[in-house]
Amino acid sequence: MSDIRADLRYAASHEWARLEADGTVTVGISDHAQEALGDVVFIELPDVGAQLAAGQEAGVVESVKAASDIYAPVGGEVIAVNTGLADGPEGVNSDPYGSWFFKLQPSDVSELDKLLDADGYRAAADEA
Amino acid sequence: MGKRTPLYDQHLALGAKMVDFGGWDMPLHYGSQVEEHHQVRRDCGVFDVSHMTVVDLSGSDAKVFLQMLLANDVARLASPGKALYSAMLNERGGVVDDLIVYLTEDGYCLVVNAATRDKDLAWMQQCSEGFDVELRERADLGMLAVQGPQARARTCEQVNHVRAELIRALKPFQGFADGDWFIARTGYTGEDGLEIILPQDQVAGFFSELVGAGISPIGLGARDTLRLEAGMNLYGQDMDDSTSPLISNMAWTLAWEPAERQFMGRAALEAQRAQGALPRLVGLVLEERGVLRAHQVVRVVGVGDGEITSGSYSPTLGKSIALARVPAATGVRAEVEIRGKWYPVRVVQPTFVRHGKVLI
Numbered sequence: 001m002s003d004i005r006a007d008l009r010y011a012a013s014h015e016w017a018r019l020e021a022d023g024t025v026t027v028g029i030s031d032h033a034q035e036a037l038g039d040v041v042f043i044e045l046p047d048v049g050a051q052l053a054a055g056q057e058a059g060v061v062e063s064v065k066a067a068s069d070i071y072a073p074v075g076g077e078v079i080a081v082n083t084g085l086a087d088g089p090e091g092v093n094s095d096p097y098g099s100w101f102f103k104l105q106p107s108d109v110s111e112l113d114k115l116l117d118a119d120g121y122r123a124a125a126d127e128a
Numbered sequence: 129m130g131k132r133t134p135l136y137d138q139h140l141a142l143g144a145k146m147v148d149f150g151g152w153d154m155p156l157h158y159g160s161q162v163e164e165h166h167q168v169r170r171d172c173g174v175f176d177v178s179h180m181t182v183v184d185l186s187g188s189d190a191k192v193f194l195q196m197l198l199a200n201d202v203a204r205l206a207s208p209g210k211a212l213y214s215a216m217l218n219e220r221g222g223v224v225d226d227l228i229v230y231l232t233e234d235g236y237c238l239v240v241n242a243a244t245r246d247k248d249l250a251w252m253q254q255c256s257e258g259f260d261v262e263l264r265e266r267a268d269l270g271m272l273a274v275q276g277p278q279a280r281a282r283t284c285e286q287v288n289h290v291r292a293e294l295i296r297a298l299k300p301f302q303g304f305a306d307g308d309w310f311i312a313r314t315g316y317t318g319e320d321g322l323e324i325i326l327p328q329d330q331v332a333g334f335f336s337e338l339v340g341a342g343i344s345p346i347g348l349g350a351r352d353t354l355r356l357e358a359g360m361n362l363y364g365q366d367m368d369d370s371t372s373p374l375i376s377n378m379a380w381t382l383a384w385e386p387a388e389r390q391f392m393g394r395a396a397l398e399a400q401r402a403q404g405a406l407p408r409l410v411g412l413v414l415e416e417r418g419v420l421r422a423h424q425v426v427r428v429v430g431v432g433d434g435e436i437t438s439g440s441y442s443p444t445l446g447k448s449i450a451l452a453r454v455p456a457a458t459g460v461r462a463e464v465e466i467r468g469k470w471y472p473v474r475v476v477q478p479t480f481v482r483h484g485k486v487l488i
Binding site: 038039041042044060062064065066067086090093 | 145156157160161162349353417418419421440441443448467
């Protein structure tokens with residue numbers, strides 16, 4: 001069974017989002033997502049400074065099996081990307097919640113409330 | 129629910145992620161496809177290939193029938209146990225399937241793809257009209273592939289002394305029958321190894337022994353990246369009923385001599401060959417980060433367009449590789465469109481890795 005953390009919010013498209021103490025939002029993909037993708041070999045990240053709307057395409061995860069888009073779970077400006085993923089994309093498989101993709105300065109923090117909580121995401125992931 | 133091999137329950141018990149493959153429920157991987165790939169290149173692993181179709185052919189016309197049916201010439205099989213890789217063509221020279229044919233004591237044994245079983249059997253039956261041959265599908269048999277540099281040595285430790293001696297003595301593309309087992313030094317990974325055809329009710333026991341001895345089970349995912357690195361075609365992807373061997377990097381499997389051997393599809397191939405400037409199936413290497421995938425467009429500036437037929441990430445090279453059908457005049461550089469952007473690729477001979485060595 002996949003690991004779904006109670007302290008995170010989730011998009012139905014399988015990104016997790018964590019509100020940090022400084023008001024920024026860190027984004028990655030869920031354990032369920034990495035399991036479905038299989039071995040991750042390449043990640044295309046957004047540019048720092050990019051303005052993203054909630055639900056907008058923010059990058060691509062390529063596994064050996066397939067490519068899949070990643071979406072911004074909330075809107076905002078990209079303030080950092082995890083450049084370490086370029087050399088160690090497999091970290092997404094071994095530690096999906098430690099292997100963050102990018103950080104956003106959210107334009108509207110309340111958008112986080114529209115995301116799924118752990119129970120909601122578990123229900124959604126079970127159906128998928 | 130798909131068809132199941134005798135190993136279905138063991139795959140689940142080993143934690144396999146199961147997928148549909150040509151109507152069969154097969155293991156994609158048992159955790160990490162990339163790790164399984166490395167395991168085969170460095171040591172060895174065991175694959176369940178019991179979904180593949182085994183057909184026995186006997187009868188007084190068996191040889192002349194296969195000389196008509198197959199584009200390679202079974203006359204090249206000098207003694208029982210020898211194996212030959214061949215295309216089976218339609219009248220238009222398109223590939224109905226690719227297969228391995230073994231000469232046996234009583235005739236021939238053909239191993240064809242699982243996904244093409246129905247049409248293959250129908251085509252063989254149709255072509256056999258007027259020949260004294262008997263085709264018999266061996267659904268009672270299963271098949272394991274043990275592949276990797278240590279495959280033969282490790283397998284020898286799990287079989288009796290006599291069988292082990294026979295395995296050690298095998299030359300590449302040669303096999304032997306031992307009771308109701310048939311063991312051949314063939315495979316689909318570019319490494320040394322064995323393919324073992326055995327009664328269905330013995331498959332689970334032998335697989336357990338191999339896995340129990342520490343030989344890793346390997347899924348279809350790694351099977352695909354291993355064959356791609358080895359530059360081996362996958363039927364339905366790199367060639368099919370509409371593509372001839374001449375444009376599928378399979379010209380080496382065509383036996384043109386003797387000239388009077390009128391094999392199925394020969395006239396069409398001769399016409400194609402005479403016409404010249406045929407597309408080629410080549411290898412591509414992406415030097416930048418990204419992954420080449422089937423059906424992406426290949427652009428060769430000043431020459432024309434082509435298409436990727438198989439693409440993936442190569443665990444051995446640590447970069448993406450592909451097979452692509454490109455115009456005849458393609459040189460050493462091309463570009464591939466990935467999500468709207470054009471990436472430069474190197475055009476190479478489509479054998480990327482053999483026996484653990486990088487060739488490009």
